[in-house]
Every structure is written in C-alpha cells, then in structure tokens.
Amino acid sequence: MTFTAAEREYLLGQGLGRLSTIGPDGGPQSRPVAFRLNDDGTIDISGPANETSRKYKNVQARPEVSFLVDDMTPDDPAEVKPGWGRGVEIRGHAELVTVEVPPVAPDYFSKEVIxxxxxxxxxxxxxxERDLHSRTV
Incomplete structure (x- = not known):
C-alpha cells in the first residue's frame, strides 16, 4: 500500500500541488500543477502543452522528483491540529506517458503527462494519533 487511508483521502480532496524537478543547471525548479491520484498509487501531473514545459523537459533529463500537496487545517476544533499546516510530500521517480484522456481538465490540458x-x-x-508519518514505499 503506497498511501495510508488518511493520506489517500487528503490527496483525493486536493487539486493543486507543487512539482519540484532538477533543472538544466542542476538546481531545483518548483511549479504549481494540477494532478490526479491513480488507483495504483501513482500521481499523474498534467497541464496545457505539458510536453513543451520546462518541468517536462527536466523530467526527460533527470526523472527524480518531489511532489508536495499541502494546506492549512481548518480552524474547526474537531479537526486535527486546527490552524496548523498539513500535507503530503512524495519523493519518487517520474516517467513521461501519453494517455487517451488528460487526467485533469480534458478540454484544456494535453495528453502528455508526468x-x-x-x-x-x-x-x-x-x-x-501521529503528527508525522515517514516511510519508504
């Protein structure tokens, strides 16, 4: 299992994350991106003309990435840590694939996904019960 039930629920409830790739100069590059969590635990990242973007080219050259989804917890006292930051960071290997239907905004985004x-x-x-979960999957 790649994600805990809480992580999966959180990711399914979000629509925006930040993808960090390694640029041509060896430095990091981060971009806000739309994404979809797949049933197999992979994440598909899409965008308009994705295949011409710097992030796409960065992945072609160096497929090691970090993907971050975070926000602030609601101020509701029934929630976990009201008013604190919460999130999921995913470190992994990216591949470039072409899908039949873009995972997000099919009328605007390209079929080439990360x-x-x-x-x-x-x-x-x-x-x-726990503030921090960290594991290799």
Missing part, C-alpha cells in the same frame, strides 16, 4: 511513482512518502497533521 507520472510520479512514489518511493518515499512523508505526511503531517492528517491524523490525530
């Missing part, structure tokens, strides 16, 4: 295969998952403030 698919992230998680190798390490770190999450925080998603569950009451």
């Amino acid at each position: 698919r992230v295969r998680p190798r390490r998952v770190i999450s925080w403030h998603l569950e009451r």
Whole structure:
C-alpha cells in the first residue's frame, strides 16, 4: 500500500500541488500543477502543452522528483491540529506517458503527462494519533 487511508483521502480532496524537478543547471525548479491520484498509487501531473514545459523537459533529463500537496487545517476544533499546516510530500521517480484522456481538465490540458511513482512518502497533521508519518514505499 503506497498511501495510508488518511493520506489517500487528503490527496483525493486536493487539486493543486507543487512539482519540484532538477533543472538544466542542476538546481531545483518548483511549479504549481494540477494532478490526479491513480488507483495504483501513482500521481499523474498534467497541464496545457505539458510536453513543451520546462518541468517536462527536466523530467526527460533527470526523472527524480518531489511532489508536495499541502494546506492549512481548518480552524474547526474537531479537526486535527486546527490552524496548523498539513500535507503530503512524495519523493519518487517520474516517467513521461501519453494517455487517451488528460487526467485533469480534458478540454484544456494535453495528453502528455508526468507520472510520479512514489518511493518515499512523508505526511503531517492528517491524523490525530501521529503528527508525522515517514516511510519508504
């Protein structure tokens, strides 16, 4: 199992994340991206003309990536850590694939997607019993 039930629920409820790739100069590059969590635990990242983007070209050259989805917890006292940050970081290997239907906004986004295969998952403030989960998958 790649994600815990809490991580899966959180990721399915979000639509925006940040993909970090390694640029041509060896430095990091981060971009906000739309994504979909797949049933097999992979993440598909899409965008308009994705195949011409710097992030896509970066993955072609160096497929090691980090993908972050985070936000602030609701101020509701019934929630976990009200008013604190929460999120999931996924470190893994990305591959470039072409799909029949774009995973997000099919009328606007391209069929060329970046698919992230998680190798390490770190999450925080998603569950009451533990603040931090970190594991290799």
